[in-house]
Amino acid sequence: MFASVTSVALVGVEPRPVRVEVHIGGGTSAFHLVGLPDAAVREAKERVRAAIQCTGRSFPGRRVIVNLAPADLPKGGSAYDLPIALGVLAAAGEIPRDTGQGIVALGELALDGAVRPVRGGLGAAFVAADLGRRCLLPPISAAEAASMQLGSVYAVASLEEAIGVAVHGHDGSALPTLAAAAASPLDLSRVRGQPVARRALEIAAAGGHHLFMDGPPGAGKTLLARCFPGILPPLDPAERFEVAIAWAAAGLPRAVPDQPPFRAPHHSATTAALIGGGSGVPVPGEVTLAHRGVLFLDELGEFPPQLLDALRQPMEEGEVVVARKGASVTFPTRFQLIAASNPCPCGYAGDRLVSCRCTPRLVDRYLRRLSGPLLDRFDLRVRVSRLDPDAMTGPPGEASAPVRERVTAARLRQGERGSLNRELGREALDALDWGPGAVEMLERSVRSSALSARGWDRVRRVAATIADLAASDVVTEAHAAEALAYRGEG
Amino acid sequence: MSDARLRLAFAGLHPERTRRLLELHGPSGAAAAIERGAVKTTSRIQAEVAVPAAARRAQLQEAGIEVVLRGEPGYPTHLAELPDAPDLLFVRGTLPSEPGVAIVGTRRCTQYGRRLARRYGKAVAAAGWPLVSGLARGIDGAAHLGTVEGGGAGVAVLGCGIDIAYPPEHRGLGEELIRLGGAIVSEAPPGTPPEGWRFPPRNRIIAGLSRAVVVVEAAVTGGALITARSALDQGIAVFAVPGDVERRSSEGCNLLIRDGAHPVLGPDDLVEALSLVLGLPPGRPTPHLESPHAGQQVTGADAELLRLVDDGVGSLDRLVELLGWDPPAVLAGVGRLEAGGTLRREGDTVVRAG
Numbered sequence: 054m055f056a057s058v059t060s061v062a063l064v065g066v067e068p069r070p071v072r073v074e075v076h077i078g079g080g081t082s083a084f085h086l087v088g089l090p091d092a093a094v095r096e097a098k099e100r101v102r103a104a105i106q107c108t109g110r111s112f113p114g115r116r117v118i119v120n121l122a123p124a125d126l127p128k129g130g131s132a133y134d135l136p137i138a139l140g141v142l143a144a145a146g147e148i149p150r151d152t153g154q155g156i157v158a159l160g161e162l163a164l165d166g167a168v169r170p171v172r173g174g175l176g177a178a179f180v181a182a183d184l185g186r187r188c189l190l191p192p193i194s195a196a197e198a199a200s201m202q203l204g205s206v207y208a209v210a211s212l213e214e215a216i217g218v219a220v221h222g223h224d225g226s227a228l229p230t231l232a233a234a235a236a237s238p239l240d241l242s243r244v245r246g247q248p249v250a251r252r253a254l255e256i257a258a259a260g261g262h263h264l265f266m267d268g269p270p271g272a273g274k275t276l277l278a279r280c281f282p283g284i285l286p287p288l289d290p291a292e293r294f295e296v297a298i299a300w301a302a303a304g305l306p307r308a309v310p311d312q313p314p315f316r317a318p319h320h321s322a323t324t325a326a327l328i329g330g331g332s333g334v335p336v337p338g339e340v341t342l343a344h345r346g347v348l349f350l351d352e353l354g355e356f357p358p359q360l361l362d363a364l365r366q367p368m369e370e371g372e373v374v375v376a377r378k379g380a381s382v383t384f385p386t387r388f389q390l391i392a393a394s395n396p397c398p399c400g401y402a403g404d405r406l407v408s409c410r411c412t413p414r415l416v417d418r419y420l421r422r423l424s425g426p427l428l429d430r431f432d433l434r435v436r437v438s439r440l441d442p443d444a445m446t447g448p449p450g451e452a453s454a455p456v457r458e459r460v461t462a463a464r465l466r467q468g469e470r471g472s473l474n475r476e477l478g479r480e481a482l483d484a485l486d487w488g489p490g491a492v493e494m495l496e497r498s499v500r501s502s503a504l505s506a507r508g509w510d511r512v513r514r515v516a517a518t519i520a521d522l523a524a525s526d527v528v529t530e531a532h533a534a535e536a537l538a539y540r541g542e543g
Numbered sequence: 544m545s546d547a548r549l550r551l552a553f554a555g556l557h558p559e560r561t562r563r564l565l566e567l568h569g570p571s572g573a574a575a576a577i578e579r580g581a582v583k584t585t586s587r588i589q590a591e592v593a594v595p596a597a598a599r600r601a602q603l604q605e606a607g608i609e610v611v612l613r614g615e616p617g618y619p620t621h622l623a624e625l626p627d628a629p630d631l632l633f634v635r636g637t638l639p640s641e642p643g644v645a646i647v648g649t650r651r652c653t654q655y656g657r658r659l660a661r662r663y664g665k666a667v668a669a670a671g672w673p674l675v676s677g678l679a680r681g682i683d684g685a686a687h688l689g690t691v692e693g694g695g696a697g698v699a700v701l702g703c704g705i706d707i708a709y710p711p712e713h714r715g716l717g718e719e720l721i722r723l724g725g726a727i728v729s730e731a732p733p734g735t736p737p738e739g740w741r742f743p744p745r746n747r748i749i750a751g752l753s754r755a756v757v758v759v760e761a762a763v764t765g766g767a768l769i770t771a772r773s774a775l776d777q778g779i780a781v782f783a784v785p786g787d788v789e790r791r792s793s794e795g796c797n798l799l800i801r802d803g804a805h806p807v808l809g810p811d812d813l814v815e816a817l818s819l820v821l822g823l824p825p826g827r828p829t830p831h832l833e834s835p836h837a838g839q840q841v842t843g844a845d846a847e848l849l850r851l852v853d854d855g856v857g858s859l860d861r862l863v864e865l866l867g868w869d870p871p872a873v874l875a876g877v878g879r880l881e882a883g884g885t886l887r888r889e890g891d892t893v894v895r896a897g
Contacts, residue, residue: 248863252870410651413680413712436888438858494882501884519871530879535871537878538859 054078056143058136058153059186061177062121062128065375065382066302066337068176070157070184072122073133075140080116086137088121091129091333100131101138103164104212113145129334132171135160135189138212139219152219157181158189166212170194172336175301178203189215189225196228197306201297238283238315242452243276246440250277253435253539255456258284259463260474260518263368263390263430265353268437270400274393277437278317278349281391283453285347286461287311292345299344299385303337314346316388320355328363328373329384335375340367343388353394354419361427364390368430389475390430393437394423432475432511433539463521474518482513490530491516498537512536545612546596550574552610552631553591553599553732554584558744562627570630591732606706608733609634622751625777629730629748633705636726639696641825643673644817645753645774647746647767648682648760649792654889656760656792659784660685661692663757666810668695670824672817673725675700675752677745678717680710682759682767687716696725700749702742704735746770750779755820757782757807761795768795771804780820782807841885844868848876849885857892 054077061068084098105112119137121128136158143152159177161169174194181188182204190198195208207225209215217223244251250266254277257264266274288296288311296314297307307314318327318339325331329338340348350356367373367386374383396402397416402409409416467473470481495512498504504512513528516536520528551561551574564573564582576582577592603610611617611632621642622628644667648656664686667674674690676683678699690697697720701709705727708714717727730748731741746769750756756774758781761767771781783804786793800806807813818824841849848866856862863873877893880886887896 246864247860248870249859249874252874413710436859438860494879498878498882501882504882531871531875534878534882535875537882538874 054144054146056140056150056153058140058143059157059180059184060133060136060159061157061173061180062126063173063176063302063334064126065335065384066176066299066341068173068180068298069126070180071126071128071133073136073140073153074120074122075137075144076118076120077113077141077144078116078118082114083116085116085118086121087118088124089127090121090133091127093131094121094128094133097131097134097137097162100134100162100164101141104134104138104162104166105142107164107166108213108216110142110147113141117141117144127334130172131161131169132159132173134162135168135209135212135215138162139215142216148216148220156187156189156219157184158215158219159194160189160191160209160215162212168192168209168211168215170304172304173301174198175201175203175297178206179298181206187218189218192226192229193306194301195225196230197297197301199228200307200310201294237309237312238453239276239280240283240453241280241456242449244273244280244450245447246450247273247277247437250435250437251450253433254281255284255460256515256518256522256539257281257389257391257433258456258460259522260432260467260514261389262432262475262515262518264392265428265431265434266391266393266437267396267434268393269439270395272437272439274437275351278347278351278391278393279315280453281349282313282315282347284456284460285313286457286464288313288345295385296345299337299341302384303342305342314343315349316343316346317349317351320350320352320357320360322360324360324363327360328367328375330375335377335382335384337384338373340364340373340386340388341384344385346388348388348390350390350392353392354398354423358422361422365426392431429511432515435539459522462524463518466521466524467518474514474521477514477517479510482510482517485513485517486527487533488527488529491528491533494530494533495537504537504540508540512540515539545615547571547574548612548631549596549599549610550592550594551577552633552730553594554588555591555732555735556584556588557740558627558629558730561630565630603633603733606733607635608705611638619752621754622748625747625751627747628751632728632730632748633733634726634728635705636721637696637724638726638728639673639698641673642752642754643667643675643698644821645675645749645756645770646682646686647676647749647756647758647770648686649762649765649767649795650679650681650683651792652681652685652760653790653792654892655786656682656784657685658889658894660759661689662810663759663784663807663813664689664697665693666814667817668693668697670814670817671695672821672824673697675749677701677742677749677766678710678713678720678727679766680713682761684710684713684716686759687713687720690725691716691719691723694723696720696723698725698752699727700745700752701727701729702731702745703729703737704731704733705729706733707736709737742766743769747773750774750777753779755780755782755817757784757813758796758799758804759784760786760792761799762792763795763798765795768799771795771799780805782813782816841880841883844872845876845880848873849880852886852893852895857889857894859893862893 057074060071062071102112142148161171168191170191170193174190178188178198188206189209192208195206198206207218210226218225293310316339327339371387373386397411399410516528516533519532568576660682668690674697676686703709750773781804783796783799784807863870886893
């Protein structure tokens with residue numbers, strides 16, 4: 054009286070196979086669930102019982118033991134309802150005993166037997182493809198997995214349908230179309246004027262550089278940032294998969310899988326929301342949702358210092374480790390950071406026309422919050438000025454598509470070198486082909502103390518990207534000079 | 544008699560009130576009148592006045608503070624001519640023997656005003672005239688900073704006690720002024736906190752220590768215009784730096800120009816106009832401050848860019864627009880000129896370095 058069904062648990066964003074083992078033995082009617090289940094998993098007992106009865110089958114009136122193996126892996130959520138129900142039916146002989154052999158199943162059950170969407174559906178499809186099995190998923194997750202071309206995926210809208218697929222080889226439900234929930238990026242043609250900021254955006258996109266914009270309120274910093282994903286090249290299949298897995302771990306479907314993600318958390322976000330964590334099984338945070346895409350922090354100066362500090366590990370390591378008593382989990386965090394800030398609390402410090410109302414001490418404190426290790430990570434810093442009224446009624450700017458083409462071409466050149474320019478280290482920078490006068494130009498800048506030693510590598514990375522955009526194998530003096538213009542003050 | 548006046552000064556009354564008490568009770572009787580309660584004051588002020596002059600002198604000596612009394616040697620003669628001149632000044636450092644040039648303006652200034660104040664402070668220092676200002680935030684501080692950079696002396700007239708660092712970020716600047724042979728003065732006794740009502744009357748001292756007042760940036764309301772008005776009352780020449788007519792913080796200056804103040808068009812113009820009032824500068828002849836090509840030979844396209852910057856086009860976006868070049872070309876030009884130390888960033892604008 055034993056049966057098993059395969060399902061998955063997520064460790065960080067990584068799916069691991071979990072065997073749902075069901076044993077039905079003698080004794081009085083009972084239902085035990087073991088194998089580190091959390092509260093939501095334990096409640097599966099009631100849902101499974103009701104759902105089985107709703108299919109017209111009877112729930113075994115004997116001692117049912119369900120074990121989730123490996124037993125030391127913490128399991129959370131309601132996603133094990135469907136495999137448990139199938140396991141119980143198989144162990145009770147209601148359906149063939151070996152039903153579980155060829156499938157991987159994941160899904161929450163409603164009391165009437167309907168299957169509800171859950172987190173990690175994509176991971177299950179991944180495991181199923183790995184094992185060469187059929188995968189039974191709630192319709193939304195199935196549609197997502199199908200869009201990633203992950204093996205044979207079946208959408209099951211109810212327990213009855215799941216039995217149909219698993220036992221009788223039915224096709225399940227039709228795959229629903231995913232709503233394009235993610236707002237498509239704004240087109241760059243909406244940005245009028247701002248030639249310098251546009252150019253900085255293009256360089257940032259081409260080299261993957263972290264970009265810092267400051268300027269008075271209403272200058273268009275947020276608009277520029279929202280246009281940014283539109284000039285990034287589409288994700289390649291490997292990246293697309295990494296992103297989808299990360300999002301699925303957070304229970305979010307990817308409507309346009311090859312579009313780089315864009316996340317803009319508010320400054321009131323908690324550390325757990327930003328970095329990942331939460332109670333129970335850790336959930337990925339914004340930095341992971343922005344993996345292979347863009348993390349946009351608007352009003353950087355308003356973010357609490359400890360939140361900005363917490364960004365340092367993800368930025369440096371490309372992943373973040375959320376420590377837990379049982380096992381710590383690792384989330385991928387290779388995002389590109391775009392930050393916008395006012396130059397002072399009132400926003401008008403350094404403005405040509407409007408005088409700043411902040412006391413120097415206030416400005417000082419505001420800037421100190423931004424300064425230090427985090428600001429050091431921005432290769433590009435650009436000041437966004439308020440628009441002249443003329444420019445606002447002027448012709449629309451260049452659209453995103455041609456910019457994206459230039460960016461894509463520049464990225465191809467970097468691909469041949471092996472990494473994005475953002476990740477170039479000192480040796481790699483030294484090894485670039487520096488044209489006559491380029492290094493002298495930078496050295497002169499260091500001497501006139503316009504460039505700090507720390508800024509040295511930053512400027513060289515940007516110069517490399519400018520050369521890539523110009524399809525030049527040599528980093529010329531003009532490229533270096535332009536790069537100098539983006540280092541901001543100090 | 545000077546003892547009584549010193550004790551009176553420690554009452555820290557409003558200057559106008561001090562003046563009336565001196566008229567009423569005479570220089571020797573005013574302090575005594577407060578002490579015996581014949582004048583309505585607080586018990587704290589009575590106690591301050593009751594401290595013997597000898598103890599006060601010891602206290603001042605310890606703090607390195609000197610006292611100059613009106614009508615006695617050491618008191619600036621120019622200031623003494625004011626009808627409402629302070630009876631006594633607390634001084635740290637050395638008061639210049641000659642009246643100087645006041646550069647004043649708003650605390651809430653723009654980059655434009657700050658830059659010009661600093662440049663004019665430097666020009667005045669280079670000409671060898673003492674600069675008089677209020678060490679406040681904004682224009683005043685920038686002017687003092689320019690003086691210090693120009694290696695000149697200056698006088699900072701405070702509204703609080705001269706041992707109080709206000710604003711705190713200018714403490715170092717004040718010390719530097721003294722080190723370079725200038726002075727910090729105030730009519731308020733040491734220890735007086737910065738109270739709003741003390742600042743307008745202090746502006747008459749700034750004017751009184753000067754033979755010309757330059758208003759760099761001032762709204763229609765504010766201390767700088769009080770200084771200018773006070774200067775006009777005293778028959779002191781008033782200069783004003785023109786600004787955008789739409790800019791609030793320049794309205795006061797533009798108004799002064801309309802009413803006949805001499806518009807200041809640049810450091811050279813300022814020095815020239817000042818020489819007519821103050822006589823030829825005592826110091827070294829003014830170096831040509833606008834001389835641009837100190838560090839770097841600028842040629843070709845970059846020279847065109849530089850010309851626009853000199854015309855006051857500071858925003859990178861405007862430069863791109865006016866030059867009609869590709870943004871990368873403009874940015875490369877700016878980067879090149881910055882690297883050479885010809886240009887530097889100031890807020891959202893690029894300006895000539897130096």
